[in-house]
Amino acid sequence: MILHMIKKELLLYLRRPRELVILLLMPFVLITILGFALESINGQETPNLDIKLAFIQKDDIEAAETNVIARIEGLPMSEEEKQAAIAGIKSANPVRILKEDVLDSPELRKMIDVNYVDSLSEKEMDRYSGIVEIPAQFTEQYFQHVFFGGNEPPEMKLKINETNSIQGSITKDIFTSFQEEVTFWTTAQSLGINADQLRNKMTSNIGLTQPVSEKKTISAVGYYAIGMSVMFMFFVAGNVATLAFEEKSNHIFDRILLANMPIPVFFSGIFVSSFVVSFCQINILYGLSALIHDVTWPNLIHYLTLSVMLSAMVGAFAILVSAISYRLNSNAAVQVFSSVVIPMIAFIGGSFVPVAQLGGVFEEISKYTPAGAGVSAYYKIMQGYSLADVSTQLIVILVITVILIMITFVIQPKRGENF
């Protein structure tokens, strides 16, 4: 029986171009428009921050290295230990690392323009987001501290231009991170600990820390493919409920009852039909997005699992709205659902604006809403997270589905009622 209901429902969809436009064409057009319009905000390209950094180096690092190497060679150490220390000097010179490995790295070169200067006037300083100064004798004092102890470690100077707050803040973060790394290495070295071994041991003890940058970045088109698809899935529930109410208003439902179809089976048919339609819809939308916008999924099984669960939730919404409209004997419930409830849950769920940008309570509430759970789960799965990482969202979707089905079961029309 349910198979025939699904077949009928799909035929009705195929023959109603307006519904097809709403469910397939409209979301796809919105994905394209919103995605391209907002690519610059949420895009995968690194934003052009245009940071200008002045680098004043008063230290002669080559001369300092030569002096330190000469002192090491005079120490009472084995030849092997001496060679290891000399190699360490060449490879662990903080000024060299800062210049060559940090500031000259491909990532930072895109956003930081470094000017090496001898000095700057007050007026010239305003043109820069930050000024780095390596004081004279920095390298020598640094290695003195590392290998021979005694003195305080020297300091690099960083001046931030407060008028460029974003650029200044990013410059400060880069140097803070660099400084922490150097301090860690220096301290370990001065205590006679092998820093690399220590780091490996710490990593194995506390588990692998996954940097965010290793996960796939989602483009604006990708984000809106998720946002719009999830929102328009709910319109399937509205459309199916409209069809269901039409069946009641023109007495097809009476005919179905007279064929001895139990009411729960009828509603199960609506549930499964909505499930199938929304599952087809989401796959067509993501299929088109993959073909045209290159929106892809790292793990298809994860994507399909989530899509199945979301489609089931759409089915649960469809039967609930249908049951309410049957109970009220009015299409008003469907209209309210389609024109008020769906836009509301889509907005809270982040279909229009990424909720992370809004933050706070809003972001927290969003996770527990039907669309919010769907959008954030799809987002994470698209980034490459596993199903375990989105277990909270999956549980939310499952709980909502079960609750909706239970409510429907309670309020569904009963046999012989004059509904």
Place this chain on the structure above:
Amino acid sequence: MLEVFELTKRFKNKEAVKGINFYMEKGEIVGLLGPNGAGKSTTISMISSLVLPTTGDVRLRNESVLKKPEKIRKVLGVVPQDIALYMDLTARENLEFFGRIHKIKKNDLKKRIEEVLEIIGLKDREKDLVKTFSGGMKRRLNIGVALLHEPELIIMDEPTVGIDPQSRNYILETVKRLNEEKQITVLYTSHYMEEVEYLCDRIYIMDHGEVIASGTKDEIKSILSQEQTLVIQVEILKGEFLKGLEALPNIKNISVNDPILKIIVPKKVNILNEIFVLAGETNTNISSVQIETPTLEDVFLHLTGRQLRD
């Protein structure tokens, strides 16, 4: 075959059906007449198990069907007043869908659909979407769906509303043929008295939720056996002539369908003289006068004070 005992349906503020009783023998065509709001549709819904009665019972072959509606649903076909079809499916797809939900097996259904399409005369349009059909064709398919599972009893709720005379005749002939050839019992409601007169063996007349008359056509007509109907056609109907007629003694009922007047008077009374005098006094030219025995329409008017289509 079917009996209805003291059937009552009370809604919040209104008693739609007030303890009605009736029966149907196998193979009969029974008419259920009544103006809008008489309680016909509620009665039909209760018989077909879609609405539970407040009190009373519906029995199929002496067995109550209120607690076990499956029994009546198996043998019952309902043709609702509305076109209860999917407009965006073809005729065949509609028949297939309703056939399958009636659990008719695939091969049997194929044969049955062919038979039904022949009966309702839509074989050549089976692949067309229902929304492209004329009103008459939709009505025929509406009947066809009710015939799919070969019901023994069919309830037809105004199956000819809003269609052309040809389609109407086709439907009437189809009902007659089904009744004669397959002994299908039919409960037929209509606003068209001539349909009921043509089809029905017995008639129940309902008004304000009650059965106010019942019996064969002749039995019902005999309610007015002591009366006769004068059908008077005038050239121009004047108000003073009508007022004068209403003031005449012995006139039981006047219905006006300008320029024709139907007057029910006792058989024994000769009132023609007085009518002609009144016409002379009011300068009304009478074109023709006919004396008729009462029709069902006259009986209905007499009993309810309303035309059937009011």
